[in-house]
Amino acid sequence: MxxxxxxxxxxxxxxxxxxxxxxxxxxxxxxxxxxxxxxxxxxxxxxxxxxxxxxxxxxxxxxxxxxxxxxxxxxxxxxxxxxxxxxxxxxxxxxxxxxxxxxxxxxxxxxxxxxxxxxxxxxxxxxxxxxxxxxxxxxxxxxxxxxxxxxxxxxxxxxxxxxxxxxxxxxxxxxxxxxxxxxxxxxxxxxxxxxxxxxxxxxxxxxxxxxxxLSVLRCEEKDLYRIPERKPDGNKGTYGKIFLAAGSRDISGAAYLSACAALRTGAGMIKVHTREENRQVLTTMLPEAMYSFYDDEEIKKEQIQEGLTWADVIGVGPGLGTGQQAEDILYTILAEGGKPLLIDADGLNLLAGRMEVLTQYPAPILITPHLGEFSRISGVSVKEWKEAPLYLTRRFAQKYHLTVVCKDSRTVISDGSEEIFINTSGNSGMATAGSGDVLFGILMGLLAQGLTAKEAAPLGVYFHGMAGDLAASQKGEYSMIAGDMITQTTEILKKRGTVL
Ligand SMILES: NC(=O)C1=CN([C@@H]2O[C@H](COP(=O)(O)OP(=O)(O)OC[C@H]3O[C@@H](n4cnc5c(N)ncnc54)[C@H](OP(=O)(O)O)[C@@H]3O)[C@@H](O)[C@H]2O)[C@@H](O)CC1
Ligand SMILES: Nc1ncnc2c1ncn2[C@@H]1O[C@H](COP(=O)(O)OP(=O)(O)O)[C@@H](O)[C@H]1O
Ligand SMILES: [K+]
Structure with missing residues (x-):
């Protein structure tokens, strides 16, 4: 650091x-x-x-x-x-x-x-x-x-x-x-x-x-050693089980990208809870994941509860939509989850104006808003944030007892403590659809392997930016797409053992 x-x-x-x-x-x-x-x-x-x-x-x-x-x-x-x-x-x-x-x-x-x-x-x-x-x-x-x-x-x-x-x-x-x-x-x-x-x-x-x-820090390449080591006698339970509620009727990509990134980061198992319409595409593209599907009928709480009991880490939000079903899923998770929880995108949009419900959650929460989402949930305009990014991110984390990853060209990360992080890896090629979903997957993967939200957040954001930089060096900032960053996580994890 x-x-x-x-x-x-x-x-x-x-x-x-x-x-x-x-x-x-x-x-x-x-x-x-x-x-x-x-x-x-x-x-x-x-x-x-x-x-x-x-x-x-x-x-x-x-x-x-x-x-x-x-x-x-x-x-x-x-x-x-x-x-x-x-x-x-x-x-x-x-x-x-x-x-x-x-x-x-x-x-x-x-x-x-x-x-x-x-x-x-x-x-x-x-x-x-x-x-x-x-x-x-x-x-x-x-x-x-x-x-x-x-x-x-x-x-x-x-x-x-x-x-x-x-x-x-x-x-x-x-x-x-x-x-x-x-x-x-x-x-x-x-x-x-x-x-x-x-x-x-x-x-x-x-x-x-x-x-x-107030200690302002940034990760550097040698911090990759903080990614948990693989244990020779580990099994897939060792590396964590993730329950992810993502995707909606017309959106399957966000669920795919985040689930795939979590597995590529080293998570042991992932179960994706998503709409029936995504069955064919997801089971074909990512057969390594497990799935539970829901359709137009009322959300089956037992189906979600089963996933929550099984999981070590819970993720909600990517491409989830903001309709009634999405809201029911989110609130079931908030009521019954009780495990480290990551919330992104629509999960955050659904919480705008009622963030205080998060303070009742009994386990750590990590949220990953981009500046537009941050503005919606905090009432702080993008312009105001740019005037005092460190202070405003930290104040928000403190107010709701969260780890906040405020995504921008220079992402700011705070868990409200006296250590706050600025990320410097990454490039403008990452301003491409699905890039945030890949980050979400990486973060779920790191939490599943045992890192705390505070440890995983700066490291995962740095790691994601490195993957973006490698993708840009191969495909260029114009042409790189989110999937290329998942490909490059593989290369970075291969380096893990060679740094330090
Ligand atoms: N001994 C040390 O401490 C060491 C310091 N070191 C060096 O010193 C630097 C810090 O020095 P510093 O604190 O003197 O301030 P500095 O950046 O020179 O600016 C202040 C001057 O600018 C003026 N001014 C400000 N805004 C203005 C504006 N918009 N428009 C017009 N004027 C404006 C302000 O004027 P005033 O407000 O008084 O009217 C004042 O005269 C540091 O960056 C490093 O390089 C190193 O050598 C190591 C040892
Ligand atoms: N110019 C940039 N430099 C570095 N990183 C960037 C830049 N633009 C975007 N990013 C990163 O790309 C990701 C975009 O996430 P997000 O806005 O949620 O995209 P999406 O919703 O399309 O997945 C964030 O992690 C952000 O920090
Ligand atoms: K100067």
Whole structure:
């Protein structure tokens, strides 16, 4: 797991390192600047003529120090400072003083088009409001230039918390970020503005994970070892039994994709409860599953109860529909399930406006809404969510005692505790029908094999994104379809034993 920080957390850590640990601020700044200087060389930036664009805060101070490092190695580097002298931080003032002693050239109205490389050191994690005026004009001119752009810590104009563009922002080729990845570099559009992100250790104190009041994390490839090991003496009961209520009169695909993904992830057995119309197609396409069917008659509760008693894990929702029968099935499960429960799609649509019924359920619940569904069940608009994705996802999880997987290009996962996850695997090829059903199947499969909802959710989402990335590498983002992701889960699980 990789630790991510918000802007506020980074400021706290800077401060802690300086005041409590005792490393002087200028030492940190020197290391920060050196890491940017090294990145300029390693990433082969064209250093014929460099402009370092600085703000008045410590991000600007980093920039002035980078200009000095370039200057002393014979590179022609101009410094342009936006903002007034009386706004300089103490460190910025000292850096400017050093640069003046080196007779580095300061320019007033820099023309970005004249430079081969531009270093963006206007705003870092201290960006506090919308960018406008001279800042906006300069950033727009910089984005129009053909120069390669290196951002210091975070592209100026990007919110370090949400990845939002505050007015306008620098479009960088490479960003060197200090100590920790900032959440705003992972969320879109920030992730697109950052280009390639390099994280540099500059001596900031590494707070133990448990000491963060709110710990933002992301999975990485080595976390795949958390998928439960296969036991040599295991039988199909060992790997879990799933009861899945999915599909409706005209929809069989969602049931197929989620059931198939669960089996491909390693679940022992699955029983699909679905409409009679799906009998032929499902039993032909997935004979490995077991089935119980219902028709136009009233829902037979005993049939469902039997499945619930047999199962270790229950899933409800994919393609279920929102009619009376679907509602009866959902409420039977809520009343009688009593086992770890996953709810997606129509299961969630049916719950809109009455989410509090979930608080009565005696076992853990994991829900997987996309943003539209999240909006329906929470009353939070998509726009509001984008302003505070971590906070709003966590608050919702806490309110209803759930594990919430809020699906988007960067999915956010929270069980309401002090650990919250952002997922960074995956690509736009996954915005294809049935992709969410595959995720649902993967999550059911992981729970069936014994992971808790909190363990399974970030791992399953990461795993699903990896499957999407492999599918994209084979079929391309345009042509990949949900079934390709199931095929690729096989390849990822083969890797499980080789990571770590
Ligand atoms: N010693 C340390 O702590 C270390 C810090 N480090 C580096 O410092 C960075 C953080 O520095 P920081 O806290 O000084 O904030 P920073 O990002 O420079 O921005 C603040 C300035 O911007 C201004 N401003 C903000 N928004 C604005 C807007 N929309 N439009 C116009 N102006 C706006 C704001 O102005 P004011 O609000 O005062 O008017 C203020 O002048 C961090 O990202 C890292 O790069 C590293 O060197 C390691 C050691
Ligand atoms: N641009 C993207 N980058 C990464 N993942 C994406 C992107 N777009 C969609 N996804 C993922 O694809 C899945 C889509 O799920 P969902 O919207 O429920 O689709 P469906 O209902 O068609 O199955 C989610 O897991 C989501 O996170
Ligand atoms: K910057």
């Amino acid at each position: 990789k630790q991510i920080v918000t802007g506020g957390q980074m400021k706290f850590l800077d401060d802690y390192t300086i005041r409590k640990i005792g490393i002087p601020s200028l030492v940190l700044m020197e290391r920060a600047a050196l890491s940017v200087y090294q990145a300029l060389l390693e990433e082969k930036f064209p250093l014929k003529k460099v402009l370092v664009l600085c703000g008045t805060g410590n991000n600007g101070g980093d920039g002035v120090a980078v200009a000095r490092m370039l200057h002393v190695t014979g590179v022609s580097a101009d410094i342009c400072i936006l903002g007034k002298k009386d706004h300089y931080t103490e460190e910025m003032r000292k850096q400017v003083n050093i640069a003046e002693n080196y007779h580095i050239s300061f320019v007033k109205n820099a023309v970005p088009a004249e430079y081969t490389t531009i270093v963006d050191a206007v705003f870092g994690v201290g960006l506090s409001r919308e960018v406008d005026g001279i800042y906006r004009d300069t950033i727009e001119a910089l984005n129009r230039s053909e120069a390669r752009i290196m951002a210091v810590d975070i592209p100026s104009g990007i919110s370090a918390d949400t990845g939002k563009v505050l007015g306008c922002a620098v479009k960088a080729d490479v960003t060197v970020t200090f100590a920790y990845e900032k959440a705003g570099l992972l969320f879109y559009p920030g992730a697109s503005y950052a280009g390639k992100v390099r994280t540099a250790d500059i001596g900031i104190y590494k707070l133990p994970r448990n000491d963060f009041e």
